[in-house]
Amino acid sequence: MQQHRQLAQVSLAFLIASAVTLGMLILTIVLVGQSFRGMEQAKVTAATATARQLAISVDDRIQAITQPPSTALAVLRHDPLTEADTLEQRLDRLPVVADILASSEIVSAVYAGYENGDFFLFRKLQNSSARQFPDAPANSHYLLQSLVRTGNDHQGRWHFYDHNLNLLEQRDLASYNFDPRERPWYQAARESGALTLSAPYVFFTTQETGITLSQRASEKAGTVLGIDVTVTDLGAQLAELKQTPGSRIAILNASGQLLAGSSQDSEPGEVVLQALQPESHSGISQFTRDGRSWYGISEPLESLPGEELSIVVAIPSNELLADVWAALTRQTLIAGAIALLLLLAGWVLGRQVGKPLELLTGQVSRLSRFRFDTPMRSTSHIREASELSIALDDMAHTIRSFQSISTVLNRGQDLKQLLNDILEQLVSIVGQERGAVYLFNSREQKLELSVNRGLELPQAVNPVAPDASDYDVIQELRRYIAGHPVFAVLRNRRSKLIGVLVIEIENGDQTNLSDDLITFVDEIAGSAAVAIETRELIESQQALLDGIIRLVANAIDAKSPYTGGHCERVPKLAQMLVEQAEQSSEGAFASFGMTEDEHYEFHLAAWLHDCGKITSPEYVVDKAVKLETIYNRIHEIRTRFEVLHRDAEITCLKAILAGGDPDQARQDKADVQTRLQEDFRFLAAVNQGSESMEDADIERIHAIAGQTWTRHFSDRLGLSEEEQQALKGHPEPPLPATETLLADKPGHLRAWGEHVPPVRKDDPENRWGFDMSLPEYAYNQGELHNLTVRYGTLTEEERFKINEHIVQTICMLDALPLPDRLARVPRLAGTHHERTDGNGYPCRLTGDDMGVPEKIMAVADVFEALTASDRPYKRGKTLSESLTIMAGMVENGHLDGEVFRLFVSSGVWRDYAEQHLHSDQVDTVDESLFMKP
Structure with missing residues (x-):
C-alpha cells in the first residue's frame, strides 16, 4: 500500500531527461548568438572607420575641384x-x-x-x-x-x-x-x-x-x-571606393538632395536617403528596403563648411557579414551534432516513462474519431497521467454538450426556427426552463422580440444605439425584464450588435451564479451570433442576387448598344483612380482609405451607376440629328419640299397653257425650285446640330416654315392610341387643308399624365432629395421646336429625359434589399452628375456634400464619355482635348480640382488610354498645363 502511494507520487517532469537536452540547446544558442553579435560589431566598426576615411578623401577631391576655377576667376x-x-x-x-x-x-x-x-x-x-x-x-x-x-x-x-x-x-x-x-x-x-x-x-x-x-x-x-x-565626376570616384559590390555611396546636401552617387540609376539615392536617421545626421543605422537588410553610415564633409554636406554609405548586410555568417554556419553545425546526441539520449529516457501514456493515447485517438461517448478514465502510477485522464473525460463531456449545440446551429435554413432551436437546447443544457432571444433592428435602432419561451416581455425595446456597449444594452433590458435573468449580448464578426439572449434562472441559487455557467452561456451565445449572422447574410445576399437578376433581365429588353462599353469602362477607370487616391498622402487623400466592404460597395456602385438608362428611350439617348425620334423625320420634310417642287412645275405649265409668257413662266419656276433646293440644304445642315445656332439662322428657319402646301388626306387615320389622346380636343380641319412647311402641332406634345417623376424639391413623394427642373411636357416633337435647338440635337424635354436616368438609377438601387455594408450603393452610383458648385443633378449637391469616392466617379464618368469612340452622335476626343475640357470643367465648378490633379499626376489617364483608346486619340500631353491649383 505504501509502495503504491510512492509510485503515484513520481513526477513525470522529473523523469523526462530531455529537459537536459533543452537546457544544453539553449546554452549553445546563446553562445553562438553572442559570438555572432561580437563579429557583427567588429565588421560594423570597420565599416564606420572606412566611411570616415572616405569622407576625408571626398573632401580633398572637392577642394581639388574648386581650386582651379578659383584661380581662373582671380585672374579674370x-x-x-x-x-x-x-x-x-x-x-x-x-x-x-x-x-x-x-x-x-x-x-x-x-x-x-x-x-x-x-x-x-x-x-x-x-x-x-x-x-x-x-x-x-x-x-x-x-x-x-x-x-x-x-x-x-x-x-x-x-x-x-x-x-x-x-x-x-x-x-x-x-x-x-x-x-x-x-x-x-x-x-x-x-x-x-x-x-x-x-x-x-x-x-x-x-x-x-x-x-x-x-x-x-x-x-x-x-x-x-x-x-x-x-562635380559629376565624383560619382565615378565614389564607385571605385565601394567596400562591397552591392554598396551604395552618395553625397547629400542639408535638405537630403542627392548631389553625387556611385551609380547612374535612381536606386542609390533612394537607398541612402533611407539610411539617414531622423534624430542624427551622423552615425550608423540598420534598415530594410524591398525585403533587403542594409547598414547605413553617415559622415559630414568639411570641404564646404557652410553647406552641411554629408557622405552616406549603404552596405547590404549579407555582403558586410558574409564572413560572419560562414563562421556562424560552422558553429551551428557543431551545435546541431551535439544536440542530436543529447536528443537520442533523451529519447531513450523518455521511452521509460512513455508506456503509461499509451493507454491514454488510444483513448484520445477515439476522441479524434468523434467517439465522445467513450469513457476517458484510466489508472496510472504517474500522477500527471492520472490527472490527464480525468481532464480528458471532462473534456469529452463538454464536447458532447457543444456537439448538441452545434447540431442545432447547423440545422435548417429558417432563421426563426434556428433561434427557437438554439433557445430550447441552451435552456435545457443549463437546467432552466424559460428564455428569449431579441434581434437588433439597425434601421429602426431597436431590439425586437424574435423568440420567447415562457417569459412576459415587451415586443420591442428602443431606442438602442448600434454602438452601445454590452453594459448599456443589458441595463436597458433590465428596465423591462424582472426576475433573475442571465444576459448574453450577441455580436457578429465585426463586433456589431445583432441581438441579446435571455435565460431566466429559476433552478439553483440565483444569488450565487456560477462563473463557469456565465462563461458557458457567453461562449454559446458567441456561436449562436455567428450562426445568426450567417443566416442573415445568406438571406440578404440571396435577395440582392435576385434583385440584380431582375435588373439584368429588364436591361436585356431596353438597353442601348452604345452604353454597354461605357458601363464596363467607367468601373475600371474609377477603380484605378481609387487605388491612386489610397496611395496618395496629400490634401484630401491624406486620411483616405477604404475597407474591403467599402471597396466592394464602390465596385458595385460603379458597375450600376448608369443602370437607370434602361428606362431611357434609345432614340433619345442615341439621338444623332435634331428631327430624330424613332426615325429621322427629315424625310417627311423632304417629301413636302418635293410637293412644292412639283407645285412649281404645275404652276409653270398652267401659266403657259393660259397664254402667259413661256420664258417668264419657266424663269419663275426655276427661281422657286432653286430657292427650295437651297432652303432644304439649309434645313438638312441645321438638322445635323454640329454647330451652334445664331439668331439669323432661327429667323430663316421660321421664314422657311411659313411657306404653305395643300394636304388632301386626313391626318387622323391610322393613329395609335397615344397619338389620338394627344389630338383629343383639337378638331380636324376640313380637306383640302393648307399647312405650313414646318410646324409645331398639338400632336407633337406628350403630357406627363400620371407619370410625373418625383424630381421637384417640394414633391411629397420625393424622399431622395432630388432638386431638378421639370419641363412642361414629357416630350415635344414639334419640328420648329427641335430644329431651333441652339446647341446640339437635344431639346429641353429630351435633355431632362436623359438626365432622369440618374433619378431612375437611385430609385432602382434604393428599392433593392441591400445589406448594411452595401447601403451606400445608391448614393455612390447616383452622384456622378453632381457638380462641386451645386449646379449638378439630381440633388444639387456641393463639393462639401460629396466624399472622395463620389468625386472620383464624376471624373471617371466624364473622361470616359469624352474619349468614347462608340457613340453615334460624336467622335472620341483625343487625350489632350479631353484633359483640356476637364480642366475647364474644374475652373467652372463642375469637377473637383484635387481629384482631377491626382488623375493627371498619377498617369491613370495614360494607363487607361493604352487599354481602351484608339491610337489616333493618343497624342502628346503636357501634364504641367493641368496641375495648376
Whole structure:
C-alpha cells in the first residue's frame, strides 16, 4: 500500500531527461548568438572607420575641384572684360574666356554681370547641354548669351561659335531679359567683395550637378564674375571606393538632395536617403528596403563648411557579414551534432516513462474519431497521467454538450426556427426552463422580440444605439425584464450588435451564479451570433442576387448598344483612380482609405451607376440629328419640299397653257425650285446640330416654315392610341387643308399624365432629395421646336429625359434589399452628375456634400464619355482635348480640382488610354498645363 502511494507520487517532469537536452540547446544558442553579435560589431566598426576615411578623401577631391576655377576667376577679375562697356569690346575678350572653358572639363560656363544690368555669358555646348539647345546650328561648340541695356530698353542676343571661335549664327531674342543684379551670386559677391561659393545644386540648363563661384571685379568697375563648375565626376570616384559590390555611396546636401552617387540609376539615392536617421545626421543605422537588410553610415564633409554636406554609405548586410555568417554556419553545425546526441539520449529516457501514456493515447485517438461517448478514465502510477485522464473525460463531456449545440446551429435554413432551436437546447443544457432571444433592428435602432419561451416581455425595446456597449444594452433590458435573468449580448464578426439572449434562472441559487455557467452561456451565445449572422447574410445576399437578376433581365429588353462599353469602362477607370487616391498622402487623400466592404460597395456602385438608362428611350439617348425620334423625320420634310417642287412645275405649265409668257413662266419656276433646293440644304445642315445656332439662322428657319402646301388626306387615320389622346380636343380641319412647311402641332406634345417623376424639391413623394427642373411636357416633337435647338440635337424635354436616368438609377438601387455594408450603393452610383458648385443633378449637391469616392466617379464618368469612340452622335476626343475640357470643367465648378490633379499626376489617364483608346486619340500631353491649383 505504501509502495503504491510512492509510485503515484513520481513526477513525470522529473523523469523526462530531455529537459537536459533543452537546457544544453539553449546554452549553445546563446553562445553562438553572442559570438555572432561580437563579429557583427567588429565588421560594423570597420565599416564606420572606412566611411570616415572616405569622407576625408571626398573632401580633398572637392577642394581639388574648386581650386582651379578659383584661380581662373582671380585672374579674370583683372581682365579688360570687367570694364568693357559695349558688346564689341567684350567680344574682343572672347578668346580669353574660351581658354578658361577649354582649360578644364568641369567648367561649364563663364559669365559677367555688369552694374548697369548688362550680362555676358559664354558656355560650352557639350553632349548634355546640347539637348537643351536642339535648334543650335551644326558644329556648334560654344554659345554666347549677351544682354545689353540702353535706358529702359534691352537687347538680347545669342551667338553660336564653332571650336575655333568662328561665328556660325547670331540671333536677336527680344524675350531674353535677364537681370544679373537680382541673382544671388551677384548680390553675394557685391556684398562680400571676396570669392563666394554656392551650395552644390543641379544646373537647370545642363542637368549636371555643380557649384557656382563668383567674385566682384573691383570697386570701380562694379562688375561681378561667375564660373559654373560641375562635380559629376565624383560619382565615378565614389564607385571605385565601394567596400562591397552591392554598396551604395552618395553625397547629400542639408535638405537630403542627392548631389553625387556611385551609380547612374535612381536606386542609390533612394537607398541612402533611407539610411539617414531622423534624430542624427551622423552615425550608423540598420534598415530594410524591398525585403533587403542594409547598414547605413553617415559622415559630414568639411570641404564646404557652410553647406552641411554629408557622405552616406549603404552596405547590404549579407555582403558586410558574409564572413560572419560562414563562421556562424560552422558553429551551428557543431551545435546541431551535439544536440542530436543529447536528443537520442533523451529519447531513450523518455521511452521509460512513455508506456503509461499509451493507454491514454488510444483513448484520445477515439476522441479524434468523434467517439465522445467513450469513457476517458484510466489508472496510472504517474500522477500527471492520472490527472490527464480525468481532464480528458471532462473534456469529452463538454464536447458532447457543444456537439448538441452545434447540431442545432447547423440545422435548417429558417432563421426563426434556428433561434427557437438554439433557445430550447441552451435552456435545457443549463437546467432552466424559460428564455428569449431579441434581434437588433439597425434601421429602426431597436431590439425586437424574435423568440420567447415562457417569459412576459415587451415586443420591442428602443431606442438602442448600434454602438452601445454590452453594459448599456443589458441595463436597458433590465428596465423591462424582472426576475433573475442571465444576459448574453450577441455580436457578429465585426463586433456589431445583432441581438441579446435571455435565460431566466429559476433552478439553483440565483444569488450565487456560477462563473463557469456565465462563461458557458457567453461562449454559446458567441456561436449562436455567428450562426445568426450567417443566416442573415445568406438571406440578404440571396435577395440582392435576385434583385440584380431582375435588373439584368429588364436591361436585356431596353438597353442601348452604345452604353454597354461605357458601363464596363467607367468601373475600371474609377477603380484605378481609387487605388491612386489610397496611395496618395496629400490634401484630401491624406486620411483616405477604404475597407474591403467599402471597396466592394464602390465596385458595385460603379458597375450600376448608369443602370437607370434602361428606362431611357434609345432614340433619345442615341439621338444623332435634331428631327430624330424613332426615325429621322427629315424625310417627311423632304417629301413636302418635293410637293412644292412639283407645285412649281404645275404652276409653270398652267401659266403657259393660259397664254402667259413661256420664258417668264419657266424663269419663275426655276427661281422657286432653286430657292427650295437651297432652303432644304439649309434645313438638312441645321438638322445635323454640329454647330451652334445664331439668331439669323432661327429667323430663316421660321421664314422657311411659313411657306404653305395643300394636304388632301386626313391626318387622323391610322393613329395609335397615344397619338389620338394627344389630338383629343383639337378638331380636324376640313380637306383640302393648307399647312405650313414646318410646324409645331398639338400632336407633337406628350403630357406627363400620371407619370410625373418625383424630381421637384417640394414633391411629397420625393424622399431622395432630388432638386431638378421639370419641363412642361414629357416630350415635344414639334419640328420648329427641335430644329431651333441652339446647341446640339437635344431639346429641353429630351435633355431632362436623359438626365432622369440618374433619378431612375437611385430609385432602382434604393428599392433593392441591400445589406448594411452595401447601403451606400445608391448614393455612390447616383452622384456622378453632381457638380462641386451645386449646379449638378439630381440633388444639387456641393463639393462639401460629396466624399472622395463620389468625386472620383464624376471624373471617371466624364473622361470616359469624352474619349468614347462608340457613340453615334460624336467622335472620341483625343487625350489632350479631353484633359483640356476637364480642366475647364474644374475652373467652372463642375469637377473637383484635387481629384482631377491626382488623375493627371498619377498617369491613370495614360494607363487607361493604352487599354481602351484608339491610337489616333493618343497624342502628346503636357501634364504641367493641368496641375495648376
